Amino acid sequence: MIPYGKQDILQEDIDSVVETLTSDFITQGPAVKRFEEDVSSYVGCLYGIAVSNATAALHLACIALGVGPGDLVWTSPISFVASANCARYCGAEVDFVDIEPDTFNMCPISLSKKLEDAKRNNRLPKVVIPVHMAGQSCKMHEINNLSKQYGFKIIEDASHAVGAEYRGNKVGSCKYSDITVFSFHPVKIITTGEGGVVLTNSERIAKEITKLRSHSITRDACELEDNMQGDWYYEQQGLGFNYRLTDIQAALGSSQFKRLDDYVAKRNQLADTYRGSLSSLPIKLPTIIDDSYSSYHLYIIRLKSEYINSTKKEVFAALRGMGIGVNLHYIPIYFQPYYRNLGFSKGICPNAEEYYDQAISIPIFPTMTKDQQLAVVDSIRKAVK
Ligand SMILES: *Cc1c(COP(=O)(O)O)cnc(C)c1O
Helix, strand or coil: CECCCCCCCCHHHHHHHHHHHCCCCCECCHHHHHHHHHHHHHHCCCEEEEECCHHHHHHHHHHHCCCCCCCEEEECCCCCCHHHHHHHHCCCEEEECCECCCCCCECHHHHHHHHHHHHHCCCCCCEEECECHHHCCCCHHHHHHHHHHHCCEEEEECCCCCCCEECCEECCCCCCCCEEEEECCCCCCCCCCCCEEEEECCHHHHHHHHHHCECCEECCHHHCCCCCCCCCCCEECCCCCECCCEHHHHHHHHHHHCCHHHHHHHHHHHHHHHHHHHCCCCEECCCCCCCEECCCCCEEEEECHHHCCCCHHHHHHHHHHCCECCECCCCCHHHCHHHHCCCCCCCCCHHHHHHHHHEEEECCCCCCCHHHHHHHHHHHHHHCC
16 A cells, blocks of 8 residues: 555664663753754744644643633634644634635635624634645735734644745744644654644743643743742642653654755655646646645645546545555544534535545655556546546
């Protein structure tokens, strides 16, 4: 089976992990700091705080922006469930903004309409979480303008978009947001096994998240509420978590990071080849907006069902049958039983629901060979007859 995505671990990655394993620190040592600096300097953001995964990053981001019971958080229905769950962890209510059909990203026009209604009903969101679906940035300029008009904060869920660019800036620069998060899960662009990072230009947010990631404990003399009682002294000043990344993972991350630009370039090359080979078939190919460079975490095709004799379920099964590890990203979050039980029902985001009926993620990963890609194209041609 040709998988839809796959990590690439080289000997240099292994060497770097082994070196860390035999060093003085395997967690809370220098490798985490180095990795944080790699990421923040690459994207051009002041602060990067590494955490155990992107779900933890989203959770801490919500806490740092003051999300709590009685608050509303809006996100995209076409995302991994973590983009919505982070608000629920804080006791807030979630709602969903429909996507644009051609980019699969949160639609600024739908957002604007929903905000108008919300303002009338006094139900404005505290935080909006745009998700950079498949590796392409949302229209952050527009979303940022709305945030100024309506006074909400922005967390970019850039789990897919490590190495992507928007309007001349790297995704993660936080030019248009308060916080951006990346994921380093093995299917994503680069990996630390499990891992994530919170990026922000706010010193206050960076300090708070650094504390929250480690039990809200501080030893910093300037931060203590009581007097330093001795060299053993530390204070737990809030209710934090153990959301730390280990040095073992960070060493893998820094080593992988050196190849980030090559990976993204290779993904773009594969996407170009797909565009050329698939354009004559009854499928819609992903649209890239102006001034945007996608990291192509996913390559998503949409079936034009009116021209295809089989259902999506049949096309999907046929492709799997031919050894193509196709997948689906994602089931609209509010279709999930947990969200259904909170009162969501079908019909609220028609574009997202139509997307779900048509979308298929086909294999794309940096070590994909020409032959593998030919096999994928060939199989799709047969499956969509
Ligand atoms: C993978 C992913 C997450 C969660 O990342 P983890 O590091 O696995 O916690 C969140 N949001 C999106 C859009 C993702 O793809």
